[in-house]
Structures are given as C-alpha cells and as structure tokens.
Amino acid sequence: xxxxxxxxxxxxxxxxxxxxxxxxxxxxxxxxxxxxxxxxxxxxxxxxxxxxxxxxxxxxxxxxxxxxxxxxxxxxxxxxxxxxxxxxxxxxxxxxxxxxxxxxxxxxxxxxxxxxxxxxxxxxxxxxxxxxxxxxxxxxxxxxxxxxxxxxxxxxxxxxxxxxxxxxxx
Numbered sequence: 609x610x611x612x613x614x615x616x617x618x619x620x621x622x623x624x625x626x627x628x629x630x631x632x633x634x635x636x637x638x639x640x641x642x643x644x645x646x647x648x649x650x651x652x653x654x655x656x657x658x659x660x661x662x663x664x665x666x667x668x669x670x671x672x673x674x675x676x677x678x679x680x681x682x683x684x685x686x687x688x689x690x691x692x693x694x695x696x697x698x699x700x701x702x703x704x705x706x707x708x709x710x711x712x713x714x715x716x717x718x719x720x721x722x723x724x725x726x727x728x729x730x731x732x733x734x735x736x737x738x739x740x741x742x743x744x745x746x747x748x749x750x751x752x753x754x755x756x757x758x759x760x761x762x763x764x765x766x767x768x769x770x771x772x773x774x775x776x777x778x
Contacts, residue, residue, distance in 0.1 A: 614759060621766035622650045622657075628770065629660035629710065632777050634739050637708030638664040638765075639677055639698040641689065642716035642732060646762050662707040667698065673715075677701030690715050690727050692745045695735035703737050710773065711737040712765045716748075718757040732761050736768055738776030744768075 629636055638648045648664030651657050665676050670689055673679040678701040679694055687693040698713035716732030723729035728749070735745040746768075750760040 610755065610759065618650045618759070618762055618766070619653055621763065621770065623654050625766055625769055626651070626654050626657055626660050628773060630656075632739070632773075634660065634709045634777070635707050636661045637702045637706040637711045639695075639702035639711065639713035640664060640666055641668055641673070641698075641714060642718045643714050643758050643761050644668060646758055647712065647714070647765050650762055650766075665698075665702050665705070673698060677705065688727070690717055690731055690733055692733055692735070692747070695733045696743055696745050699735040699737045699743060709739045710769070712769065714761050714765060716757065716761060718754045720754060730757050732757065732764075734761070734765060734768070736765075736772070738773055740776045740778050742776055744772070 640647055645664055645666045651661050667673045667676050670684050674681055677698050679697040683693045683697055695713045695715050699711045703711040713735045714732060717723050717727055717729050719729030730750045732748045735743055737743045748764055750757045
C-alpha cells in the first residue's frame, strides 16, 4: 500500500528535481512501461511542473514502444522489452519526440506474473538521457509486490537524476 510517508518522499524528490530542472532551464520527459505513468504522475503533482515537464510516453506494449518512440523491432526481438538496449532506445526516442532535454525510460517486470529465470519479477531496466546527450542505463532488481516494484522504480528514477544530472548540465 502507498503510505503517506512514501507518497511524501516521492513528491519531495519530484519537487527537488523540478527545482534543479527549472534552475538549469531544462525540460523533462518520460518513457514509461512498467510504471504506467507513475513517474510523470508524481512530477505533475508538483504545482508549476509545466515549466519543466513536457510529456510522458506510456508505452506498455512493444507496438507502442515502436510506434511512439521508434524502438527497433529488431532490438525488441533480440533483447526483449526489458533490456538495456530497449530502454536506451526508449529514452532517446522520448527526448527526440518531445521538447525534453532530459529523459528517463523504464521497462520491467513488476509481477506477480511475467518473470523468467533470466528476468525474474522485480527486474527493471532504466535509462537516463542528460542535457549533454549522454545516456546511462542500469538494471535494478527490486523486491516486493507489484506496487512496491513500481514505486521503487519511481524513486530510483528521481534519485539518479538528482545525483547525476548536475555533472551533465550544459
């Protein structure tokens, strides 16, 4: 269950991100699969977020990833939706298809079904594109139920941006 403490923590992270983006004159966009819009939902809970947030792409299916973000069918066929290659293409597509100068993309297996031995439930690939064009990606293995995996993904997305973006501002 989403506790008040968790909600407040995520809103605080979103507000801090907003201040950093606004002060740096940068615009955010998201490409979300397993979170289904939760990242952008927390962002848009912040009053004035339209000054630093452009749009979200909710690309839950492979077709949506291809159609909306330009993810290659070959990438999806070879590596799957939950892969480094896919989230890198997702974030690049989101930034290039928006006013965004900063982006985050997530694709994972929130469960309780869908896991495999190679990609168990809780596996989430994430990618961030910074204002200098650098893309970084990493895989997380979150524990807990579906909601917990999704909320941990939102938190990690914000924390990495807050931690790493200052060195990529131009």
